[in-house]
Amino acid sequence: xxxxxxxxxxxxxxxxxxxxxxxxxxxxxxxxxxxxxxxxxxxxxxxxxxxxxxxxxxxxxxxxxxxxxxxxxxxxxxxxxxxxxxxxxxxxxxxxxxxxxxxxxxxxxxxxx
Amino acid sequence: xxxxxxxxxxxxxxxxxxxxxxxxxxxxxxxxxxxxxxxxxxxxxxxxxxxxxxxxxxxxxxxxxxxxxxxxxxxxxxxxxxxxxxxxxxxxxxxxxxxxxxxxxxxxx
Numbered sequence: 523x524x525x526x527x528x529x530x531x532x533x534x535x536x537x538x539x540x541x542x543x544x545x546x547x548x549x550x551x552x553x554x555x556x557x558x559x560x561x562x563x564x565x566x567x568x569x570x571x572x573x574x575x576x577x578x579x580x581x582x583x584x585x586x587x588x589x590x591x592x593x594x595x596x597x598x599x600x601x602x603x604x605x606x607x608x609x610x611x612x613x614x615x616x617x618x619x620x621x622x623x624x625x626x627x628x629x630x631x632x633x634x635x
Numbered sequence: 636x637x638x639x640x641x642x643x644x645x646x647x648x649x650x651x652x653x654x655x656x657x658x659x660x661x662x663x664x665x666x667x668x669x670x671x672x673x674x675x676x677x678x679x680x681x682x683x684x685x686x687x688x689x690x691x692x693x694x695x696x697x698x699x700x701x702x703x704x705x706x707x708x709x710x711x712x713x714x715x716x717x718x719x720x721x722x723x724x725x726x727x728x729x730x731x732x733x734x735x736x737x738x739x740x741x742x743x744x
Contacts, residue, residue: 526677564639564734565678565722612677619730621685623668626677 525549528613528627535634541600543630545613553616554596555624556580556588558609565612571596572619603634637661639735641723646741647713655708655721655738663728669697669708670722672737678722681708710740718742 529544547554553572557565557580567580569588577588585607589597596615600607610631614624640658647653659667666685670678684690684699684706696709710717720737727733 562643562736564736565724565732566734567731620726621666621683623670623680623683624678624732625680628677629675 526613526615526625526627528611528630530630531628533630533632535600535603535632537604537634539600539603539634541603541632541634543598543600543611543613543632545596545598545627546594547596547615547625548594549615549617549625550593551615551617551625552593553619554590555614555616556586556596556598557612557614558582559612559629560609568598568611600632603632605634608632608634637727637733639723639725639733641721641735641738643736644739644741646743647710649713649715649742649744651713652709652711653713653740655710655723655740657706657708657723657735659704659706659723659725659733659735661704661725661727661733664701665726665728665730667697667699667706668724668726668732669706670724672720672722674719681721713742715742715744 526547555570556568571590587599613627616622669681672678682697694711722737723735724732
């Protein structure tokens, strides 16, 4: 079974802090994704990566950046946390872009005060 | 724009059958996914449809009509553990996933 591990289940940070969310997958997947999930909205794609050191902006990249130095690890960075970034953050990976489903981590619930 | 519509909430009785609908308008179509998400947990993959018709997997079935931009997820012999949100997602012509907001299914004894 694919395992996608997110480093924290819950985080509380202050406005203006730099926040790192870590994600590791163990199935040698090429593709990794960061989403945020808010009540009443579908999953919204922040950034994705189809290869090491490669990154592409999703639908809502503003205020975020990512890093993929190794194939198994994809990090999401909030450069200066704001209250509107309070959300559930989900990391996912997939074997290919065409037909494979996404495998999700358990999520990180981030609260910015 | 691209859009996925599904009901916000549904209620059903333990042991019964429920059908959760999903309609979509997307730029192209490269497959439709259903995921289950229990409260506070990650979405887990349930089914994938790329051709018209019904795909059956145990108590769960998923149907697709590409000409109508329509899919449904059918859950039979409902159990209390089926209480969850069900997410519909479509892969568009660029292989990006477009997500519905999810349907919260409440199962009553």
